Amino acid sequence: MTSKEKVYPTIDAAVADIPDGATIMFGGFGGAGFPNNLIQALARQGARNLSVISNNCGTGEGELGLLFKNRQIRRVVAAFPGPGAKYFQEQFDAGEIELELVPQGILCERMRAFGAGIPAFFSPVGVGTEIASGKEERVIRGKRYILEQALGADYAFIRAYRADHMGNLIYHKAARNFNPIMATAAKFTIAEVEEIVGTGKLDPEAIITPSIFVDRIVQAEGKRYA
């Protein structure tokens, strides 16, 4: 029924056209909901000089770790790179990677703003801390706030539980995390999913990411946890 076919035959095909220098969001938190198949395909594909937006920066070679190991990443926006992010930490210590550290909820909110057409918003988070450095501060109704900017990307790589052929998505438990918000904040969203079902098979009341936010779908392989 869908006229623009969104389902891709292979994971490698789904990431084949990612250019060097792209900005990519990666879903996932605490080991759950990372698009590990897409990450591994991007490692094979070899795009370099990437900017990435992700809560974490991998665990060893797992999750985003592989892309750091391969030195494909130049710049990071993250809330908690993580002590297990061995390759990131090494390159950060060596001054080879640029890092913007963002409070986790503000990382979410800046992406939501982008997806919602809001260019900037005032926030109470980080007032009086080093996070406020260089940001406009304003008192609104008696409280101090700082101005935060919307955060978008060229691509979102996300992980979902089920997709239909039209691109509607549902997630699994706490593997939902950053995936839905990133789908709204990228120009182009690629989802790896555990199962692809016929259009109309998902409950329209329970769809979390409507098809309008999804450009490409691909069946994930076994590697749920990298």
Next chain:
Amino acid sequence: MTSKEKVYPTIDAAVADIPDGATIMFGGFGGAGFPNNLIQALARQGARNLSVISNNCGTGEGELGLLFKNRQIRRVVAAFPGPGAKYFQEQFDAGEIELELVPQGILCERMRAFGAGIPAFFSPVGVGTEIASGKEERVIRGKRYILEQALGADYAFIRAYRADHMGNLIYHKAARNFNPIMATAAKFTIAEVEEIVGTGKLDPEAIITPSIFVDRIVQAEGKRYA
């Protein structure tokens, strides 16, 4: 299991303590999802001098119309009061009601901001129109925006399909509309629902309004459409 009992025995009991001068949000759009039972109970209860936030202002005596007929409302924030809002229109023409007209998406976004702890945000909507009057304008990354303020309320009166005893809610089709966002933007949310089910009976993946946003639940009677 819930220690703070949220389920109220009658609709009148659920609105008994609304004070004069309260600011109340009302869900509903296009005839669907209005909390008509709560509205009618509030008419019986008689609170006056109310400020209301609602997309529409009623159709005849239906929906919010009854509260205007009873002259319980002093101030309105709305996107589309509606030509059928007879009592509102009469009192507006007579200068008896103060109206703030807000673009529909910005009405939503200002409520979401309040619920999300965001005091103000820049918006592209209404730039160069009378909506921009008196608002700060700023060019961000080459585009013009105006500053919009968060919009909260003392109470939200909402309509849902099913609740569990803990206060989790799901909705029915396009009757969802403003109800979930208002639940996040009011200090106190009262939901009339078609059915109350045992805690644990709603699919945790499909809950639209988590219990944290709901303070009081009451079984709706037959009057789904006023």
Next chain:
Amino acid sequence: MPKARLTREQIAERAALELPDGAYVNLGWGIPNLIAAYVPSQVTVYFHSENGILGMGPRAKPGEEDFDLVDAMKVPVTLLPGGSYFSQDDAHVMTRGGHLDICILGGLQVSEHGDLANWRIPGAKGAGGIGGAMDISVGAQKLIVTMEHTAKDGSPKIVKTCSYPLTAIDCVDTIITDLAVIDVTPEGLVLREVAPGFTPEEVQKFTEPKLRYSTNVPAMRLQPR
């Protein structure tokens, strides 16, 4: 006797040809609301309604209405397979966030700079109402306005500067009327097609700002090519 302009249905029929396969689309009040019936059979588009529906289908048949499933005009509609429900704020993430490919709205006036006025007649009685049009206008990837070319008193609705309260500035990409298809470009208004039987010069007469056009302006298409 004046020549016959297009009917409202014919404006809708022409506008339907602007919908590319796979597009996510919002249709506003008035003529736009007639367009869905004219989408060419080989084209699939997905209709968005700002009260929280994506993949909206045709109007519900009499006797099969669900009044919890209405469109933004309160009309009972249906949901197609693959459709979804969401809240009004999420519906406007889609409008304002630039996720809709094409939006088609009615118009009272359009300026040569692409400003749109469509929500209020100056001096009208009552409170008026904005609805979702402002959010839709600023966010649409492509905004088409469908309307009659002139007002009831014969005055042009395509003007140098809108005198009616504005909906959004610099937002209209294309105007489709009962006389013409006109693109708003940085160089001004470009006459792309004229109604069958009319000349560019005749269309110019009913249009306040200057139109640019080539020597051979084709007639408005009314059937899929």
Next chain:
Amino acid sequence: MPKARLTREQIAERAALELPDGAYVNLGWGIPNLIAAYVPSQVTVYFHSENGILGMGPRAKPGEEDFDLVDAMKVPVTLLPGGSYFSQDDAHVMTRGGHLDICILGGLQVSEHGDLANWRIPGAKGAGGIGGAMDISVGAQKLIVTMEHTAKDGSPKIVKTCSYPLTAIDCVDTIITDLAVIDVTPEGLVLREVAPGFTPEEVQKFTEPKLRYSTNVPAMRLQPR
């Protein structure tokens, strides 16, 4: 031999008594993570995890883990009846929007004005990480910090001004340590309880800013009243 301060488990046990029936609660890393086990049986509270869980239950039993259901510390947990899943942005609508009744975080330093430092030790190697603590700190209706009263070198962690990078200013309501329960008030720090066997004067010695206290400061409660 120095007197025995409370253990980390006893700090958690005391902190659990601050949870009122029906509260929505977020617990942070460290000592707060021990608190859930000590909630009195007659009290029901709902645990929030910033990765998108409300109504989080105990850790999953060995062999029953679902690694798609982990808490903010990557530990496989469970969901109680009435729990729900949502996205990370919605989870932080709850934190920042003031919807959580009580949040309990670990601390490196707390100032007499209620400023909290808990995310980075100055001069530490590596990139550091903020996580959700900043959002949680500014939004909590009530913020409790649980920590040891002094650092490993014996220096006070309750200070006039934090020297560590701040998490949030003016956010802490109550400090619960292995020596005391202290409320942050507009008039300064008020010593509410002292650890069994300690005097207010002894607690003051381990605390940089001046504590206010009455002549009879009760001992810290460790069981439900």
